Amino acid sequence: MATLNFTIAYSTTLEGVLNLEPNTTVYAEDLGNCQLCVDETLSCWACLTTEQQVFNDVNLTSPVASGYYLLLYSPKNKAVWHIVEGYPQPEGFYN
Numbered sequence: 001m002a003t004l005n006f007t008i009a010y011s012t013t014l015e016g017v018l019n020l021e022p023n024t025t026v027y028a029e030d031l032g033n034c035q036l037c038v039d040e041t042l043s044c045w046a047c048l049t050t051e052q053q054v055f056n057d058v059n060l061t062s063p064v065a066s067g068y069y070l071l072l073y074s075p076k077n078k079a080v081w082h083i084v085e086g087y088p089q090p091e092g093f094y095n
Helices: 035-041
Strands: 003-011 024-029 067-074 077-084 087-094
Touching: none
Parallel strands: none
Antiparallel strands: 003 024, 003 067, 067 077, 077 087
8 A cells, every 4th residue: 555645734723724834744545546636736635535534654543633734835835624533524625
């Protein structure tokens, strides 16, 4: 099983995460659906699915806490997932 990794910032609120600098790594299983996002943003972050759990560890055993997770595509381009109990939420992607 291949694993994706992302350097993110975390906050319990959307407003709180927007001005943070990414400094933590999270992980997800590579489901093979990244190419479109990588072509557009150089990251698979936007191509995570709502059925694809996100984890604190590379072994994919410890789901991330509920909250907002920010990734920077570039210094001015931010993408945020609202994640609950490890799962990205359908209404929770901000780009």
